[in-house]
Amino acid sequence: MSTNTFHLNQLIPMAEIQPSAPAAKDGKPRARKVGFHLDMAPMVDLAFLLLTFFMLTTTFSKPTVMTLNMPEPDIRNTAVPESRALTLILGKHNQVHYFFGVNDASSHPALHTTTFAAEGLRQVLLDRQRQQPGSVVLIKSSDEANYQNLVDALDEMSITNQKKYALVNLDRTDRELLKKNGL
Template sequence: MAAIDQPTPNQRSTQAKAGKKRRVRTHRFHLDMTPMVDLAFLLLTFFMLTTAFAKPRVMQLTMPVPDPLHPLDVPLSKAMTVVLGQNHRVYYYFGLHAPGDPSVALPTLYTTDFGPKGIRQALLTRQHKGDFMVLIKPSPQAKYQDMVDILDEMNITGQSKYAITELGAADRQLLPASERQ
């Protein structure tokens, strides 16, 4: 609490006896901060105990066990390949790139980003055409955040079939020269 120090009666009488003019004494002010600190700790404790802490949000990703006896065959008409490049760029094409098969034409490579008008729009457009599988292929230059972003896009667009695969040499040939390494 606050307290003001005042002179005692003995100090006043000695000044009057000396016949001197009475001096105006400045009173010293002392503020006791103990109750304020107690209140601060009580409030801090109250808000810590009553606040709901943020729960970590995780996405479940179930990866199948590779089975060499039963490989997964994806038809060309039901495949969409997404390649994650450097600088948060996304390249995608429809179908599979099979350079050894002359009956399959070279796919058209599209470039986009992770914005709402980017890969999300391409996934939603393809989704309206029917059931398909998305093959996600991160390049060596892709960042971890790109992988998280594409998995978020799969979740947002409601894709039920997608797989994370390795970027092959045939897919690297489709990429621009700055992405090949």
């Protein structure tokens, strides 16, 4: 009965030295040349373990969201006093056109233009907040405005701590006001 015994180094050779016999033609002993072979499998295993470890322990970037409270569905028309309203019209080329009050057939508001820079829209909102606390900002988007303009306007509402603001559709009187001012 024979027993087969295996040693660990026989099963998984990690590195082995392969001696090569010296060729002595003239009978003089020469130095042995030793060949070296490195098994890369353990290093690859270690690389995959490290990769798996870092993938599982990292935290992915969390999306930043802004809470937007919408009115109850049964409230269809909420009147805003003209004295407390600030209307923003998001236009082309990252411009914001604004006027104080609401635009109806009887009023002819003066239209002003600014940008989304800190000294632009933010300053307008802060000045309005100081002059008229509790004002309501009506945000209207024209066809030439892009999505980033709306996001920037909502960010400014959050930065300036506006309590009441609403997204409103651009109506015929607003289009006429823009056309009258050459915009």
